[in-house]
Amino acid sequence: MRLSRYFLPVLKETPSEAQIVSHRLMLRAGLIRQEAAGIYAWLPLGFRVLQKIEQIVREEMNRAGAIEILMPTLQPSDLWKETGRYDAYGPEMLRIKDRHDRELLYGPTNEDMVTEIFRAYVKSYKQLPLNLYHTQWKFRDEVRPRFGVMRGREFLMKDAYSFDLDKEGARRSYNKMYVAYLRAFTRMGIKTIPMRAETGPIGGDLSHEFIVLADTGESEVFCHKDLLDMPVPGEDVDFDADLEPIVRQRTELYAATSDVHEAARFEREVPPDKRVNARGIEVGQIFYFGTKYSVPMKATVTGPDGKDVPIEGGSYGIGVSRLVGAIIEASHDDAGIVWPEPVAPFDVAVLNLKAGDTATDKACEEIYAKLTAAGRDVLYDDTSDRPGAKFATMDLIGIPHQIVVGPRGLEKGTVEIKVRKSGAKEELSLAETINRFAK
RNA sequence: CGGGGCGUAGCGCAGUCUGGUAGCGCAUCUGCUUUGGGAGCAGAGGGUCGCGUGUUCAAAUCACGCCGCCCCGACCA
CATH class of the missing domain: 3.30.930.10 (Bira Bifunctional Protein; Domain 2)
Structure with missing residues (x-):
């Protein structure tokens, strides 16, 4: 979505x-x-x-x-x-x-x-x-x-x-x-x-x-x-x-x-x-x-x-x-x-930190398409809100996993994944990320 | 159902005591700038002041009645 x-x-x-x-x-x-x-x-x-x-x-x-x-x-x-x-x-x-x-x-x-x-x-x-x-x-x-x-x-x-x-x-x-x-x-x-x-x-x-x-x-x-x-x-x-x-x-x-x-x-x-x-x-x-x-x-x-x-x-x-x-x-x-995964409204959130930027849009679209195809319920934040607002909203609604995609990470070829419950963050490549969540 | 409190813009509130042009912050819309933890500037729109009756030249403000909602208690998946 x-x-x-x-x-x-x-x-x-x-x-x-x-x-x-x-x-x-x-x-x-x-x-x-x-x-x-x-x-x-x-x-x-x-x-x-x-x-x-x-x-x-x-x-x-x-x-x-x-x-x-x-x-x-x-x-x-x-x-x-x-x-x-x-x-x-x-x-x-x-x-x-x-x-x-x-x-x-x-x-x-x-x-x-x-x-x-x-x-x-x-x-x-x-x-x-x-x-x-x-x-x-x-x-x-x-x-x-x-x-x-x-x-x-x-x-x-x-x-x-x-x-x-x-x-x-x-x-x-x-x-x-x-x-x-x-x-x-x-x-x-x-x-x-x-x-x-x-x-x-x-x-x-x-x-x-x-x-x-x-x-x-x-x-x-x-x-x-x-x-x-x-x-x-x-x-x-x-x-x-x-x-x-x-x-x-x-x-x-x-x-x-x-x-x-x-x-x-x-x-x-x-x-x-x-x-x-x-x-x-x-x-x-x-x-x-x-x-x-x-x-x-x-x-x-x-x-x-x-x-x-x-x-x-x-x-x-x-x-x-x-x-x-x-x-x-x-x-x-x-x-x-902090939703337990089995009852969470969506499994994974994708946060596009700079909607409109060609590279971040492309990376987000790929993740969104592949995870959705794999049967995941994905909430893709494709709005032009500021990053801070996006983080706050996703934390508020408690989606178990957040995939944060921004220009800063993409320069190194990585995105950040965050576990809502523990707050643990990890930097992964695009391919690793898709592999991790496409069950 | 007993006791207490509150109804003013989508949300949070001020104004009510002491009647006299309906306000603030957030949100929304437009423009520009901005973009890794709820942005900045400039402008704009939006309100039967819960409802009714009364008092008054004049009521968000006073009086009476009603409705709605919240809290404490007694009661329940």
Whole structure:
């Protein structure tokens, strides 16, 4: 992408409404624009990151055997009346009436609807286990939205729903999601720790929150230090095998958010030098809730014994839009965002320090063409801005690798490459540079 | 929802107390010079002062009402 043709509205000054660093940087780097309290438009750069995160989640859900669907944002109220949640949810639920005076709602979650879909088609235990998921915009009318996309009212969430014949099956489904989450977050370049959590209005008796440690996190968390550096299962993990050992390795160590924290147990189970008391951002949560929805909604299957039984369910959410903010909280410096490569909006930036100069133009065009042909996402700054402004912008938007092309280097036949994260600089020839990045 | 604060040009702000031609910096546009860490000079454009009602000869400024946004707290992916 040529910057001169792109839409990248960066701000030199920080808008006054933004308090925390991820919100400030998202506005300054031109990722989002606020349209109302807790409601944001995604600008090109932000949308790219959002899509990269969504795609990683999709790949890991698919790997774990979940099947993607897409449910609507608007739902009829009838479903929610069946489960009793229409009244239970309260003013957080945005209620709407259509022209026929039918009650609709902008979905805050989809257990009711997915259970309706399930019960319409699935009648036999032979079709289980089943895990259906989608990534869709949700709306929760928070009293007080804040921190940009970290706590908006409209947010993009991946939510998966498992259906099993019995508790043991549900437990296996839960474990699959547990492992898939570890993998997905790790691929995004962030470290998350699963922690025991309250089940909240969704209900159930087994739940973990996946927490990113960050000073600006909303919740206080307590955990065993060894959880921080525990290796995450690789691509070759077999989701059809018994995942219990992987899950148990983590769950047997203390980890809890302040809501469910037990100080005495923490001090009993965790030696003083292993106690971590920090702040964190919740980026995912998994629940087992049994028959909470299948019983009132009569979502039953016929078992091997010929008897109808309500299915055992679980639900599994990942805050896709929140992750954009959470990743920035976990990865930035004074100059701006430092994107982990897998979620960066572009892989490589090419900075033409003297646009209009025949030699630099030619070198830049060659690098741009060859890296693009090699499948790299390249952002080529071909504008006539001054070098200082270009450096500042690229640092701000956090592209992982910068290729700096200017007359000074070209006289010696070199360009400079800079790693955004470390700041490390290296002088390479044109050919070496292309060779390095053309994967 | 309780408490606090703020709405003036795209962004950051002054002006409001004490009513009297709407300002500054950045950004934008034009020209010239400049070009390795957010350039300089000269010129130009851009504002229903959140909305409404009232007071007044006169309202960004005073009064009342409303809307929006932010912060602290209680609540949540």
